Amino acid sequence: MEEWNAATLRRLKLWVLAVFLSTAPSFRLSAQDYRAQALRILKAVPLIDGHNDIPDAIRERGGLDSVDFAVPQPKLMTDIPKLRAGAVGGQFWAAYVPVTTMDSGPHPAVYALEQIDLIKRLCAKYPRDLAMAYSAADVERNFAAGKISCLIGIEGGHAIENSLGALRMFAALGVRYITLTHWRSLSWATASTDTARRGLSAFGREVVHEMNRLGILVDLSHVNDGTMSDALHAARAPVMFSHSSARALSHHSRNVPDSILRLVAPNGGIVMVNFNPGFVSEAVRVYEDSLEPRVRALKAAGTDTAAIRDSLRTWRARAPKATLQQVADHIDYLRRVVGADHVGLGSDFDGITEVPVGLEDVSKFPDLIAELLRRGWSEQDLRKVAGMNVLRVLRDAERVATEGNAKARRTDAQR
DSSP: OHHHHHHHHHHHHHHHHHHHHHTGGGGSOOHHHHHHHHHHHHHHSOEEEEEEOHHHHHHHTTSGGGOOTTSOOTTOSOOHHHHHHTTEEEEEEEEEOOGGGGTSSSOHHHHHHHHHHHHHHHHHHOTTTEEEOSSHHHHHHHHHTTOEEEEEEEEOGGGGTTOHHHHHHHHHTTEEEEESOSSSOOSSSOBTTOOOOOOOOHHHHHHHHHHHHHTOEEEOTTBOHHHHHHHHHHOSSOOEETTOOBTTTSOOTTSBOHHHHHHHHHHTOEEEEOOOHHHHOHHHHHHHHTHHHHHHHHHHTTOOHHHHHHHHHHHHHTOOOOBHHHHHHHHHHHHHHHOGGGEEEOOOBTSOSOOOBTOSSGGGHHHHHHHHHHTTOOHHHHHIIIIIHHHHHHHHHHHHHHHHHHHHHHHHHHO
């Protein structure tokens, strides 16, 4: 009798399981439920975006007095109301230095100083919402106080003007990363737009080592594959890609190939996915690449300027669109190749003119987290992607700097 009851019980359990599975769709969470879950996650961990160009966008609009960051700015992707709606806990503001400063205008170092000044004044102007951060501990302390951390990253290694002294002064001002190049190569590092196969020079390796000693993260977005590889092999601390995606999904030179991705986990670094549509969607990239040949063909045919303008307007109207789901595809892909411990978010908001559908501005970050939840990501892994990974990278860089400087002091004392 006991044996018959056990068998009956097993059949009953199987029947209940079958009924549950057959009706499972009715138990699936709604989009609103996933977003609510995403917001709960972002209350526990600071979402840290690796790259936002609002400093240069504000500069182009006449400076801080011309933009009220405390109220919605319809023509900008970033303002305090949007940051709050997006549950952003920390933001690397890009102190972008145009490569044109290498030839004319203010010196690159001066331009970088002005951008750093703008970032610090922006943060000081809105103390209720923003607070400067120079370390992982600062970010966590600000987050606990309900404030959004402002971190500084210089976009363009030409800002140091080949001077390690300038590099040290930028560190003293609180710069936490430097992108080694922008779209133009330097004498010591090669940009992704360059067809040359060379990477870092001897001085370039010296720059990397000094950045490690200072606790400044080496940012490899914008550099070519050779420079990526050389920097990863030279670095004594984790590197970052502050705003780059996976080249396997969109074959853009600014994205990271698998050969380099395989070096990121052993280094302890992080790849922060860019939202630029051409970096996200291969269809968009191919379409964008067809623009220049199209213009050349129209000009060669003797087409007048007005007709060219009309043709380009039509061309742009027919362009394919990148989507939030494709950004999630890049995050999924990076998890498979480098692991969930080495993935982050680097939107490039206000530095891009087009955005993926569903990721129109900084308020949309929870929707991306919700999409990853819908795909089955665990809350633990999403905490890593949102902010814990970049905090770990910051801490590791701080540790390497502290240990290296302590070792140097012991060596000096023994002499």
